[in-house]
Amino acid sequence: MGKTIDDPAVMRYDTDGRPVYCRRMAPPGLATAAQLRTERLSVAGLAPAAWLYYTRLGYRTCALYKRAQARPIRPLTTRQRDALAEDRVCAAVWAAEVLADPNTVFLDTETTGLLGGPEPSYAVEIAVVDVSGAPLLDTLLNPRRSIPQEAIAKHQITDSMVADAPTFSEVLPELTRVLEGRRVIIYNSEFDRGILTTELERHYRVHDPFGASSLWSTHPAACQWMATLRTECAMQRYAEWHGDWDEKRQRYRWQRLDGDHRARGDCQAIVPRLRVMASTAFTVAAA
Structure with a gap:
């Protein structure tokens, strides 16, 4: 009892x-x-x-x-401080290179929930913007399932808003075209790559049902599509630049993006953060 x-x-x-x-x-x-x-x-x-x-x-x-x-918390040793400073320099230089690369785009999705839940999470919105913040793709998506209230509370996207929106399968050709040959920057790339894999798996299971080797493995066509997607995680790099070391987990603590929880707005929120990082690329290195 x-x-x-x-x-x-x-x-x-x-x-x-x-x-x-x-x-x-x-x-x-x-x-x-x-x-x-x-x-x-x-x-x-x-x-x-x-x-x-x-x-x-x-x-x-x-x-x-x-x-x-x-x-x-024990003070950092000189060696640890030097290692953190080096990581910050590398992150700042990375941000400067990303912003100077004409092939750079930013991607974000809004979803029906988190990864690893009892039900698969699907995209309800996807956006891709360039370094200037101009959208290359910005659309709601019909996830073909009801959006949970917890997700709606975060991004304010309701079932009625996506009822007439295209499905991921309908947007996939344009998404493929927009991302081809691009350097794709994502804030928390592990999450969005997971959502894209889930959507691609569902797409190819319908459009190429005989191409899958089994029900328990990811469809080969989905794996091939993801293999061509060159992504880099801005959240990881910003954590390195911010420098808040988690002794327990032996990694840098993630920092919130503080976007507006819409796909296009969150993409655009990455750019000024990278600009701040890039502005320290030479001053940090010289310190």
Whole structure:
């Protein structure tokens, strides 16, 4: 039997008896890893003491740790600081090269949800813009399934808006033409490449059903299309330039794009971020 809930801030208890607190109702002695980082405290080696319930594209919980058990973050060594500085220089130079490349375009999708969920996620909007921000492709897409409310809350694209929109299959020839020979920059390329692979898999399963080797492997035509797509991740590069090192995960922390959650707007939001990075390419290197 589970514990009796006698605290109005507690929603339930997990299987180990740890409380799951309602949003913004956790006691002051507990904090998330992100909150503790702002206090220069590390949760490395600590097990969660409780959980915090919140909603973001679905119902989720976030780990809470005891503030008294968190340890001060050790200062970086000279060698570590030099390595971070070198990564920042490389990221700044990369941004300058991207902006100077006439073949550069930016791609973004809005979707029915996140990758790895119980149901496949499909695109409801796709955009490709050039370095000046001019759209080369900008269209809603009919995902041929209902858009969950959690996704609508993020990008404001509803079922009625996409009812008469083209399908991905109908847009695919134009998308292929626009991206051919291009250097494609994506903010979180792993996500958008996953969405494109899902859409291509569905397309080729219908249009070339006998070309697939099995039901459990990606259609060869989808793999071939993706193999020709030359993408680079602006989120990874910006994280390197921003330099917020995550000691626990041994990588740089991702930084939000802060776009408008529409495909064209998010593409255009990448450009000024790269310009800021590129503006430091020589000053950072000379420091």
